[in-house]
Amino acid sequence: MKDIKFIAPKIYIDNFEERPELSLNHLPDWYKKLKHHPNKETIKGCRPVMDSMTAGYVLTLPQEYYIEITTLEKDKYKIHVRSSYIGFAGNSRYKDINLNLDMAASSHQPFQIEGSPQLKKNFNFPVMKFLNPWKIETPSGYSCLFTPPLNQVDDRFEIISAVVDTDSYGPYINFPFFLKKDFLFKNMKDGKYFSILKKGTPYCQIIPFKREGWKMKIEEGDESVPGSMLTEKFNWYKNKIWHRKTYK
Numbered sequence: 001m002k003d004i005k006f007i008a009p010k011i012y013i014d015n016f017e018e019r020p021e022l023s024l025n026h027l028p029d030w031y032k033k034l035k036h037h038p039n040k041e042t043i044k045g046c047r048p049v050m051d052s053m054t055a056g057y058v059l060t061l062p063q064e065y066y067i068e069i070t071t072l073e074k075d076k077y078k079i080h081v082r083s084s085y086i087g088f089a090g091n092s093r094y095k096d097i098n099l100n101l102d103m104a105a106s107s108h109q110p111f112q113i114e115g116s117p118q119l120k121k122n123f124n125f126p127v128m129k130f131l132n133p134w135k136i137e138t139p140s141g142y143s144c145l146f147t148p149p150l151n152q153v154d155d156r157f158e159i160i161s162a163v164v165d166t167d168s169y170g171p172y173i174n175f176p177f178f179l180k181k182d183f184l185f186k187n188m189k190d191g192k193y194f195s196i197l198k199k200g201t202p203y204c205q206i207i208p209f210k211r212e213g214w215k216m217k218i219e220e221g222d223e224s225v226p227g228s229m230l231t232e233k234f235n236w237y238k239n240k241i242w243h244r245k246t247y248k
Contacts, residue, residue, distance in 0.1 A: 001246065004057070004144075004166075004208050005137040009096045012133050016097075018062040018200065020134060022247055024054040026202045028152050038234045045235060047242045052150040056207035056247060060200045062133055063099055067156065069123075069184060071191035079125050079179070084199075098172045100131045108176055118160075122178040130159065130175045130203060138166040138208050145207040146173065152202065155183040156195055159204055166208075175204055 006020045031053070036045035043049055064084035069077055083100040100106065107126040113119050119127075138144060147161040148154075159175040166173075184193050228240060 001248070002139050002142065002208070004206075006057075007135040007137060008133050011094060012097045015094075016062055016133070018060050020057050020059055020206070022054075023056050023058050023149070023205055024247070026058045026060075026149065026152075027053060041234070045238070047238050049151060051242075051245055053152065054247075055150070055245065056144075056205055058149060058202045059132065059134070059204040059206065060202050061130070061197055062199065064199050065100075065103075065130075065197040067179070067184075067193070067195045067197065069188065069193040071188070077123060079123055081128055081179075098131045098133045098174075100129075103128050106131060106174065118178045121181045123181055125179070127160075127176045127178065130177060132172055132174050132204075135170065135172055136164075136166050136206070140167050141211055142167050142208050143211055145209065146175065147205050147207070149202050149205045154201070154203070156180055156197065157203075165211075177203075 031044065034042045034044035036042050066080075066082045066084070068080045068082070071077055081103045083103060085099045086101050104126070106129040108129075109126055110119055110124055113127065136144060143163055144166045145161070145163050146159070148158040157177050157179050159177045164173055184195075187193055187195075226240070228236065232239065
């Protein structure tokens with residue numbers, strides 16, 4: 001079994017609660033409540049979906065973020081995202097921790113993603129970043145996919161997916177994120193919107209993988225199906241095909 005290392009300064013580990021966790025520990029309530037039965041087959045019995053949701057590890061927000069939107073006039077808005085950690089700005093004790101103080105200081109200007117449909121959803125506003133207090137290290141030859149938690153939607157925001165060669169990249173990996181205009185608009189009252197992204201909110205799923213070369217081939221296949229698929233339909237994939245994936 002390979003090791004993935006999450007590394008943070010001692011001052012963070014001693015004083016802050018949030019840790020990387022198994023994706024398995026962050027299955028949503030709606031999924032956990034589903035029942036799967038021969039008379040009522042549900043997505044709960046679909047191992048490929050389960051594998052996607054339990055793959056790898058999850059980062060949760062280590063601090064609160066406050067989203068505030070105010071309508072100024074037609075198609076013009078004031079958007080402010082503030083970090084709860086800003087209160088530590090003058091405390092030199094915490095200077096080595098990679099957390100958001102001033103959101104504007106860690107953002108990408110709109111021209112950097114000009115033409116992206118996501119930019120419009122983000123009110124054509126600069127793309128802000130969640131600063132991540134953990135450096136991430138994998139063995140030689142292994143990279144990580146960083147993506148919003150699979151099959152788990154937060155209607156307010158989502159990070160930009162990326163692949164990082166974590167076996168050789170040493171600095172902190174931070175996560176640009178988009179706001180979701182359509183949902184935020186629907187929930188505005190009297191031209192205003194306010195929401196708290198709570199500490200502990202899952203925002204990034206990390207899936208390590210081995211880098212390998214691939215070559216695409218297109219072939220004509222056999223249309224037949226295994227007989228067992230016809231006679232053992234319930235949980236056939238789980239019983240005949242599926243291999244357990246292990247993360248610790």
